[in-house]
Amino acid sequence: MLVGMALALLAGSLISLQNIFNSKVNERVGSWATTTFVLGMGFLASLLMGLLTQGSHLLEVGQMQPWFWFSGLIGVGVVTSLVQAMKRLRPTFAISIVLTAQLGFALWWDSMGWMGLDKIPFTVHHLFGVLMIIGGMLVFKWSGQSHRA
Amino acid sequence: MKGSMFAIVGGAFLTLQGVANTRISESIGTWQTAILTQFTGFLAAFVTLLFIRDTRRGGFRAVKPLYLAGGAFAAIIISSNITAIQQIGVTLTVAILMIAQLCLTFLIDSNGWFGVTRQKMKLPQFLGIAMMIAGVVILKL
Incomplete structure (x- = not known):
């Protein structure tokens, strides 16, 4: 449980760093060149981590399904959408919208038990927790607004 | 838009x-x-x-x-x-991802790190983060 929460904290921190770094690359290089480069770096880093931790066992993959081959297209969607959003909006504002959408879709898919997820029924206390998080985010966003163009 | x-x-x-x-x-x-x-x-x-x-x-x-x-x-x-x-689960993972992202992005904004335009940190923004953490605690109850 705590390990899961710590890993989520780590992933979230790296995502915000990556967004900023990617937008810096995008200032000098085109969007598609940025996307290609970012995903290429991600591939090399994953390959290196996989080889370091599993060695030749890395190639012992289980049952591949055809759609697995196309899942990388989601990554293309992520990088291009975020780079475009960061280019048009202030970082805090852009990320606020991204996070609301992320949480909304997460709740929806958890409550449906979509794609083999453990189904987590949507209850009143889940609703309250999520509204609290969105409320906190709006307080955060609005209080920062006066500084922004 | x-x-x-x-x-x-x-x-x-x-x-x-x-x-x-x-x-x-x-x-x-x-x-x-x-x-x-x-x-x-x-x-x-x-x-x-x-x-x-x-x-x-x-x-x-x-x-x-x-x-x-x-x-x-x-x-x-x-x-x-x-x-x-x-x-x-997805909701709790995304909620914690969210808090980590907002905290770090705001830390970067308020310090002007990586050449980002510097923003001042205000009390309501700490309140906002506190509410988000409270929301995660409620989800966990």
Whole structure:
């Protein structure tokens, strides 16, 4: 449980760093060149981590399904959408919208038990927790607004 | 408006990516999932790049080497995200991701790190983060 929460904290921190770094690359290089480069770096880093931790066992993959081959297209969607959003909006504002959408879709898919997820029924206390998080985010966003163009 | 649309779609894709990766990792393993999705994504983007040549001023040589390393974070992001979703579910994972992202982005904004325009940190912003953490605690009850 705590390990899961710590890993989520780590992933979230790296995502915000990556967004900023990617937008810096995008200032000098085109969007598609940025996307290609970012995903290429991600591939090399994953390959290196996989080889370091599993060695030749890395190639012992289980049952591949055809759609697995196309899942990388989601990554293309992520990088291009975020780079475009960061280019048009202030970082805090852009990320606020991204996070609301992320949480909304997460709740929806958890409550449906979509794609083999453990189904987590949507209850009143889940609703309250999520509204609290969105409320906190709006307080955060609005209080920062006066500084922004 | 167009920026906001990109941000919403980006958010949906981010959650979808986590859910799809968790499903794939059950069949082929966690690092294998990261390698597969990054590689197929790279190929798709590369093919598109061949048709849309949008390289502009400066090029890669004009980018600070540190910023070029951003893409490599994906290995840790993907594997951590998969393990977190398996252990605590999508909503809680995304909620904690959210808090970490907002805190770090705001820390970067308020210090003007990485050449980002400096923003002042105000009391309501701490209140906002406190509310978000309270929301996570409520989800966990």
